[in-house]
Amino acid sequence: MKRNQIIGLALFLFTVLVAVPLFIQASGRWDFYYTLTSVALLSIASAGVWLTFYIGRINIGQGAYALAGGYFAAIMVTKAGLSFWLALPLAGLFTAAVSVLIGLPILRLRGVYFAMVTLVLTEVARLTALALPVTNGAKGITSIPLPSGIASLSNVKLGFYYVAVALMIIVFAAMYRLVNSRVGHLCRSLQQNEELASSIGVNITYLRIIAYSISSFFGGIAGAMFVAISQSIYPSSFQVADSVNFMLNCFLGGLGFVFGPMLGTLVLYFGWDLLFQTGKYQLLVYSSLLILLMLVLPNGLLSIRLSSILGGRK
């Protein structure tokens, strides 16, 4: 690591772990905790989508894995009586296992074909949640107990904020490590030309599955964490619009940059929140801005050289 990278990292950690809680305490805007927790969790799921972009696939199916992870954790906690802290990684492993099964056939598809099939996957996950008896249909699973450590805290919101931010830091550190490892370089070769990569001896099927299952793992833990916070899950908790949003976060932040999803999630989520003032025109203004942004910057926020500014951050 270079010196300015270390400084950037320290600055970032200080901001999210000390400065933000202090600021919230000073301003008394406790609702910001919920917003920022959501941003942290959504950026974890978006990080998964980004990783599938990294192997050259457009993934609009992250909502399916978030839903699956959420239901898995909810069922483990309510029916099997497991501790949430055990159910959280298990949910990630469960979605990763599911994604291997689903990924084997569909990862052979490319471009819009893959995008379409993953989009359908999100809808199928919702229908599955409606149909299976164990997920309790449209009524969903409600009144899930709070995770044991957090329930005893005096400030539950602050507890969740720290857990979510810690998860986010771990996920992005892992992503950074992965992308800069040998596997990461091989993944980049997939993005550019799969046949060529295959012809020089890269096991493309294996790499695709690995990347996709890591991506789904992120989706699963993000979903499970959301369930712990809202203490309930319904088939409509994650739907097509969420899957599309995960993809938008990545596009907006920029696809060439590991921390792009974090930035994109922050901008999109806060943008949406700020537009709350516009009342019933919220969606209209939001989508108009999105379209305008595409017209002005068709290559994402990254194309205004944001990477060089943020590059020194970590």
Next chain:
Amino acid sequence: MEQILANGLYLGAQYALIALGLTLIFALMNVLNFAHGQMYVLGGFVTYTVYAQLGLPFVAGLFASAVTLAIIGALIEYFLFRPVIRRSSREESTMLLAAGIAFFLDAVILLVFGEKQRGVPKIINGVLNWDFRLIMPYDRILIGFLAILSIVSFILFMQYSKTGRAMRALAQDRVAAQLQGVNVDRYSMIGFALGAMLAGLVGGLLVTITGVNLGMGGPTSIKAFMMVMIGGAGVISGAIAGGFILGMLESIGLSVLSQYGDITYLLIFASLMVFLSIRPQGLMGKPWG
């Protein structure tokens, strides 16, 4: 059995018409039109307004839907997709734009027409009853017939008119078509307008049977994507085949599996994945790579 087949045919004709528009846009411009379902809903609301609220004949409503959507489609192509395609370095940017347009149309529909479920009075009363083996309301038969008529005229148009030939050339090879003197920009716009028009037309047709509401857009897009994947993206015969296959599967699934609850789509999707692992390019699509 006859009942299931008739339902499947009727559903399939509608679905094929939706998939045709989507696949046409995809073939011409390599754009995955996320907003297709929203265009369909908009078409339904236009017919609802003209036919149920203004009291004009149903045909006028259909015509208004088709024309409105064609104009919207042309404007979207000219002002949004064309500049973005020209300036973006990745083809994925158009997907983001299409998603934005889908949100935008949702917002417009919400503001203009509200979120209530809307239905229109029946266009024809009465039910065809063939010995209790086949029961089908007359309006469904008429709508199915109109849908098939639209499909046939669309195929004839693509096959024999100059515009249709130009669009087919464009879909086959954009550069070669341009070299032969096809005005690529103009025909892209016509193609997009035509695709949007088909979506509006189905919306107008189906509003008489199922009614229309804001939430129908997304699921409709997803069904259209499934059909396009079954048949192969960008292939017209594939879209028609995909539409009829999905319609038939849905009709069979809903009647055979009704006691197991809502698992029809799960099974359809599972079989779609098995099918795609054997034939990733769909039934009639061109293999790639």
